[in-house]
Amino acid sequence: MRSWPAPKTSPLPGAGPALRLYDTAAGEVRDTAPDPTARMYVCGITPYDATHLGHANTYLAFDLVNRVWRDAGHHVHFTQNATDVDDPLLERAAQTGVDWRDLADDQIELFRSDMEALRILPPDEYVGVTEVVDQVAALVEVLRDKGATYQVDGDVYFSVATSPKFGAVSGYSDERMLELFAERGGDPGRPGKRHPLDWLLWRAERPGEPSWPSPFGPGRPGWHVECTAIALNRLGSGFDVSGGGSDLIFPHHEMGASEGHVATGEWPFAKAYVHVGMVALDGEKMSKSRGNLVFVSRLRAEHEPMAVRLALLAHHYRADWEWTADQIVTAEARLARWRAAVEVASGPDGAELLRRVRRHMSDDLDTPGAVAAVDAWAERALAGEGDDRGAPALVRATVDTLLGVAL
Ligand code: 5CA
Ligand code: ZN
Numbered sequence: 001m002r003s004w005p006a007p008k009t010s011p012l013p014g015a016g017p018a019l020r021l022y023d024t025a026a027g028e029v030r031d032t033a034p035d036p037t038a039r040m041y042v043c044g045i046t047p048y049d050a051t052h053l054g055h056a057n058t059y060l061a062f063d064l065v066n067r068v069w070r071d072a073g074h075h076v077h078f079t080q081n082a083t084d085v086d087d088p089l090l091e092r093a094a095q096t097g098v099d100w101r102d103l104a105d106d107q108i109e110l111f112r113s114d115m116e117a118l119r120i121l122p123p124d125e126y127v128g129v130t131e132v133v134d135q136v137a138a139l140v141e142v143l144r145d146k147g148a149t150y151q152v153d154g155d156v157y158f159s160v161a162t163s164p165k166f167g168a169v170s171g172y173s174d175e176r177m178l179e180l181f182a183e184r185g186g187d188p189g190r191p192g193k194r195h196p197l198d199w200l201l202w203r204a205e206r207p208g209e210p211s212w213p214s215p216f217g218p219g220r221p222g223w224h225v226e227c228t229a230i231a232l233n234r235l236g237s238g239f240d241v242s243g244g245g246s247d248l249i250f251p252h253h254e255m256g257a258s259e260g261h262v263a264t265g266e267w268p269f270a271k272a273y274v275h276v277g278m279v280a281l282d283g284e285k286m287s288k289s290r291g292n293l294v295f296v297s298r299l300r301a302e303h304e305p306m307a308v309r310l311a312l313l314a315h316h317y318r319a320d321w322e323w324t325a326d327q328i329v330t331a332e333a334r335l336a337r338w339r340a341a342v343e344v345a346s347g348p349d350g351a352e353l354l355r356r357v358r359r360h361m362s363d364d365l366d367t368p369g370a371v372a373a374v375d376a377w378a379e380r381a382l383a384g385e386g387d388d389r390g391a392p393a394l395v396r397a398t399v400d401t402l403l404g405v406a407l
Helices: 053-071 087-096 100-117 133-145 174-183 223-234 246-264 296-302 305-313 326-341 350-362 367-382 391-403
Strands: 020-023 028-031 037-042 075-082 125-128 149-152 155-158 199-204 219-221 239-245 270-276 279-281
Touching: 020 270, 037 053, 037 223, 053 075, 053 100, 053 239, 053 270, 053 279, 053 296, 053 305, 053 350, 053 391, 075 100, 075 223, 087 100, 100 296, 125 223, 133 149, 133 155, 133 199, 133 219, 133 223, 133 246, 155 246, 174 246, 199 223, 199 246, 219 223, 223 246, 239 246, 246 270, 296 305, 305 326, 305 367, 326 367, 326 391, 350 367, 350 391, 367 391
Parallel strands: 037 075, 037 239, 075 125, 239 270
Antiparallel strands: 020 028, 149 155, 155 199, 199 219
16 A cells, blocks of 8 residues: 655664654563664554554654664664454444445545644555455464364464464453453454454455455454564564554453464564553543544644644653643654754854764663753753754754754
8 A cells, every 4th residue: 555755754873872762562661673674564554544543653763663663773674554444433433324434534634644744654565455365364374273273163263272382472360351352342252262362364255344355254354463474474473563543452462472372383473562652532542433533634724733743742752641632732842942942153062962862862861861851951042042053953963853843
């Protein structure tokens, strides 16, 4: 599928330090130690409603991973999917009387324009599941040949008992897994399953639902296996970062990791599992199913996209936080201050500011620290301090390239 246009980045002198990130599976902050080419897979949207601030915050975090890696001298190979066929999309299409393909196309187009406006670096491969159904079916076949699957009324399931690594990503208790599986699209109580946590790999055709041919008969892919197939085919196993919001830790990333491991015999499927906190509104996680949403498209109709980006950057990516309207006001004031500050003729040491921003960003994407460092520089520059004539241009480039904010 078409991705979206890349924002321009300004070259910075020298190179930044290696990126350290919190890996959910390890439970600690670790060095990411990619080869010259760093490989990242980020779970994309299910396109049945417009991009909200929670989505934007998640994609912003991985945009920063991408920027910090590039600044450290890596080439980045970045893949993202779009879940353009799945239950919630088909349900919404049926409710609204819209063809599911048109609904997905329209929402993906809106997502592209939101990502472009927020200056999110585009994936090298933006893959709709409907484009690669044959590849997903081929992976299900591999799993079948390894003896990891069985069928219930024509639907193909992954047998959790065949996965020695199940649980290694989330570290959750059985009880918690069962609870989350039921909440997040799973079917723990379905009669005929061998284990409540066995999950669907291939859903046999139902009347009125789209389907594709496969060795298991006509049907469509289950959710988790789509990402496993796309990541394996585009990046190969052992890629550097598997990313998404923290609601994907379980079941999605746990089950995907088991599929990858059983299919390839290689572990880890991803070297680091990186998860972004949930953005809430009115005390509850922002979600399409709850409908408590602040859409990026609506917000940027009234405010500059760069102010939206700055409002998100004020939070650490791993924090859960709540959106309130005052945050965009604060961000607009900050943006105006930074813009005024880079217009001065000279200011405090620009190279020192670059070092500070690099240090904060490489330390598990400490954006609040980086933003505070720029604030401090701007305040001093506006007070007439410092005689570094190159500083305004260097600060502009630093903020542009590492934080993605065009001043
Ligand atoms: N298509 C699947 C992934 S393969 C999916 O989860 N789609 S989604 O549209 O529901 O979510 C897209 C991304 O936004 C996921 O990474 C999800 O974890 C993240 N996300 C969803 N809601 C929020 C929220 N309130 N705050 C932060 N991130 C969120
Ligand atoms: Zn995914």
